[in-house]
Amino acid sequence: MSAPQPYIDALKITETLRVPHPKGLPLIDLSLNESPFAPPQAVLDAICQRAARGNKYGDPFSTDLRTALAHTYNLPIETIICGNGSEELVDLIARAFVRPGDEILMSQNGFYQFQLIAHRLGAKVIRAPESTLTADVDSILSCVTDRTKVIYLALPNNPTGTMPTEEEIHRLIDELPSHVVLVADLAYGEFVGFDFCQRLHDRVADHPNLIVTRTFSKAFSLAAYRLGWCNVPVAIAAVLNTLRAIANVNALAQVAGIAALEHRASIVENIDTLNLERTRVTQGLQSHGYRVEPSQTNFILVTLPASDPRDVDDWGAYLYAQSGIVLRRVREPGLQHYARLCLGTPDQNGLLLEHAGKFITDPSSAN
Structure with a gap:
């Protein structure tokens, strides 16, 4: 009897083992x-208070959280989509724009997940050569073809910790062909500065192919709650809302994010x-x-x-x-x-x- 055949080849995933230290040292x-x-304690208090109503679903649209984000970063609420970590959102973006045979472009040492997304969709990964372990804008632009659908650029990058100058980042935004979606992944952007992040958000309104993704996992200390968000052109927001799970952000993550913004x-x-x-x-x-x-x-x-x-x-x-x-x-x-x-x-x-x-x-x- 034949077995079901998936359309995707499985990749080897290495699991990290957690065992007690042989000398009893804390890990x-x-x-x-x-x-x-x-x-912050105020965040923990908000989580505990909402947990008492664990029998009730959270808001499927994350309205209060999106309102808080819009107020904090001076953005139109209709351009904000929340997700189960920014990982979910970068995956949704590719599902919206990429089909088998299309190209996803990333820097030579870009975040591993970008390669994994391409594998899931049957897309071809193009890696733009870097300069001193740093993404090079001229190299990225030279790799763009008619088949390029999405460019993923982590600012700063993981695992190298580097990024181009801000001037070069804005030049990439300006010179990129309009058919290519540029995803500026700011998972570590707060360590460069909130002003740096804000200047990238400010470009979204005038660039229909620019998406900025953020997370609460790193600087905001909320890794356990898997909470991310993105700032997108309105037309793309409607598409991502169609693709995301109906209630993709749990209630505890929503209140944690709101409280974290209040105690920034x-x-x-x-x-x-x-x-x-x-x-x-x-x-x-x-x-x-x-x-x-x-x-x-x-x-x-x-x-x-x-x-x-x-x-x-x-x-x-x-x-x-x-x-x-x-x-x-x-x-x-x-x-x-x-x-x-x-x-x-x-x-x-x-x-x-x-x-x-x-x-x-x-x-x-x-x-």
């Missing part, structure tokens, strides 16, 4: 680019702390000979000194054994000699620097 997971800070001052404090910690950790690692790529995010890309014969897996194993710190070995082609680590609390970062130094100064301790 310090710096592998997922999460915020080390809990949400504490979010800004956390961002400022992490940006300062990024400088401290970068300089600390560099003082021991590590190569750290420039970053504008809450994570950094690190590799061992050129003279060190060991591998970043050895470094990761040592940090885990000695301190319970978990890093992410980068697997993307061309970046396999790097580890990516997000910034923890100042104490966690201090522990990282302590053991990163010991790994270099006492190589025998890593054996």
